[in-house]
Amino acid sequence: MEDKRVQSVLNTTRRNLTLSYGYAACAFFGINTLWVIFLQQQGLSLVEIGLCESVFHLTSFLSEVPSGVIADRFGYRPVLIISRLMAIGHALIMLTAHSLGWLLLAFILQAWAYNLQSGTIEAAQYDSLVNTQATQHYPRVTTILNTTIEVADTLGVVLAGWLMPQHLSVTYWVYLAAALIAILAISGLHVPQRQLTKTHSTQPSLRTILRAAAHLLVTQRRLRLLMIFDALFSALGTTYYYYFQTVMTAQHFSGRLITTILIASMALNIVAIQLTPWLQRHQTQHQLLYGLCLSMIMALLSAFSHAIGLLVLIYLVINSLMALIEPLFSNYYNQLIPNGQRATLLSVASMVFSLAMISAFPLIGWLIQRVGFAVTFGSCGLLTLIALLSLYGYARRRAVQH
Numbered sequence: 091m092e093d094k095r096v097q098s099v100l101n102t103t104r105r106n107l108t109l110s111y112g113y114a115a116c117a118f119f120g121i122n123t124l125w126v127i128f129l130q131q132q133g134l135s136l137v138e139i140g141l142c143e144s145v146f147h148l149t150s151f152l153s154e155v156p157s158g159v160i161a162d163r164f165g166y167r168p169v170l171i172i173s174r175l176m177a178i179g180h181a182l183i184m185l186t187a188h189s190l191g192w193l194l195l196a197f198i199l200q201a202w203a204y205n206l207q208s209g210t211i212e213a214a215q216y217d218s219l220v221n222t223q224a225t226q227h228y229p230r231v232t233t234i235l236n237t238t239i240e241v242a243d244t245l246g247v248v249l250a251g252w253l254m255p256q257h258l259s260v261t262y263w264v265y266l267a268a269a270l271i272a273i274l275a276i277s278g279l280h281v282p283q284r285q286l287t288k289t290h291s292t293q294p295s296l297r298t299i300l301r302a303a304a305h306l307l308v309t310q311r312r313l314r315l316l317m318i319f320d321a322l323f324s325a326l327g328t329t330y331y332y333y334f335q336t337v338m339t340a341q342h343f344s345g346r347l348i349t350t351i352l353i354a355s356m357a358l359n360i361v362a363i364q365l366t367p368w369l370q371r372h373q374t375q376h377q378l379l380y381g382l383c384l385s386m387i388m389a390l391l392s393a394f395s396h397a398i399g400l401l402v403l404i405y406l407v408i409n410s411l412m413a414l415i416e417p418l419f420s421n422y423y424n425q426l427i428p429n430g431q432r433a434t435l436l437s438v439a440s441m442v443f444s445l446a447m448i449s450a451f452p453l454i455g456w457l458i459q460r461v462g463f464a465v466t467f468g469s470c471g472l473l474t475l476i477a478l479l480s481l482y483g484y485a486r487r488r489a490v491q492h
Contacts, residue, residue: 102280106218107231109279110211111238113170116272117177117207118239120246121261126335128184128258129193134392136336138190140455143198143447144331149201150208150444160206162432166214167279173206174269174276181266185259209436211235214279216432218423228424229367232417236363240413244356258291308440313426317439319379325446326386326474329410329454330467334405337463341398355406359413365418378418383478385411390471396464404467 122128130137154303161169176199212232219225246268250261307314338348369378389407394401419439427435457466 100222103218103222103224106279107215109275109319110215111235112275113272113279114211114235115238115242116268116275117174117211118242119265119268120243121250121264121268122181122184122248123243123247124258124261124335125184125256126332127339128261129255130336130339131258132193134190134193134458136333136455138450140188140452142193143451144449145194146197146201146204147444147447147451150205151441151448153202153205161210161213166210166217167276169206169210170214170276170279171273173203173210174272176200176203176206178266179270180268181262184262187267205440208440209432212420212424213432213436229370229417229421232265232401232420233363233367236362236366236413236417236420239416240359240363243358244352247352248349248356251345251352254345254348279329307435313423313435316422316426317442319444320415320439321446323382323386323415324412324443325376325450325455326390326470327408327415328447329450330390330408331412332451333454333458333463334401336458337398340463351402351405351462355409358406358410362414363417366414367413370418370421375422382411382415383474385474387471387478390467390474392468393464393471394468401464444471 126139129142134377135143168180180203182195183192183199187193195339215231215235216225216228219228219231246261246264249264250258253260337343343351373381386408387400389404392404423436423439424432454466454470457469
């Protein structure tokens with residue numbers, strides 16, 4: 091009887107992991123990634139496009155922690171289903187909107203869709219492994235998850251590239267269909283037994299969860315610093331990734347060229363993700379973080395050259411760094427965050443990123459309109475270098491004092 095129970099738990103864990111991979115493939119299918127070009131085709135300026143993304147991140151900032159608490163309190167499956175329903179609403183508005191106000195509403199819905207799944211998939215996977223006492227396999231699981239996301243995202247973008255420039259609206263119909271498939275996939279998710287045994291009376295209140303999360307952030311300086319680094323690094327990479335679409339349109343990149351660039355990016359991203367477990371075994375956390383930061387700085391400083399080929403190369407490098415950082419930080423966070431608060435605190439990390447993006451995205455859009463793409467991101471690299479040198483000097487002085 092005990093052997094049957096153990097086998098049943100193992101089968102449930104395998105099914106949970108498989109379903110979560112399928113959900114991720116559909117939810118992160120990057121068919122709508124060229125939304126900057128789509129909005130440009132609708133007549134929006136870069137400042138208005140930046141405002142849309144800013145509203146997205148403001149909504150994300152306000153909603154992130156509540157969404158994580160909901161996942162911790164009520165389970166992962168309903169939250170992930172509601173996430174895709176919000177995505178369907180976003181797609182329908184993008185297909186029919188003819189004013190900035192409606193587009194802003196679309197980005198609010200997209201933010202809710204993002205928030206509700208932010209950290210939830212990873213937390214569900216980790217808790218499934220906890221249920222079978224197999225958390226040592228989490229780095230491999232998160233590597234598979236991020237590889238799945240990268241492949242799905244890039245395949246979607248490649249398809250969108252083929253549909254440029256006349257048929258980008260079709261991308262949102264495909265996005266809608268993918269959301270429906272994701273709902274079907276995650277409907278079979280089985281909550282780990284340790285959560286099912288909880289009764290309503292024994293579940294901690296929302297206030298208790300938030301207080302515990304706040305206490306953990308106050309007492310764990312390392313966790314706070316990781317979240318800040320993750321947010322700033324990701325904000326730089328994300329703004330370059332999306333605003334590079336303006337270079338594609340300005341330079342009249344053909345659909346074939348865009349497809350070639352994106353296929354190369356997918357290949358490099360998959361290699362970067364596969365390297366993550368090896369890097370974690372052979373490099374300390376400080377070495378990895380400094381290496382990532384210096385790589386980002388060197389890439390951004392190279393933008394000052396204005397050479398189109400080099401800007402494309404920077405795009406590939408930054409995308410690879412972003413692919414590398416995802417499983418890296420997912421593992422760091424899950425090592426530091428206790429069960430029962432995992433989705434909440436992963437949502438806090440996402441909230442910090444949103445805070446950085448609220449101001450960064452419209453500001454960079456405005457700067458690109460004023461001084462150009464290359465000067466804007468080259469200057470970002472220079473400012474990041476100055477900040478890193480200042481931080482290094484501060485750390486050295488503190489080390490000498492102690």
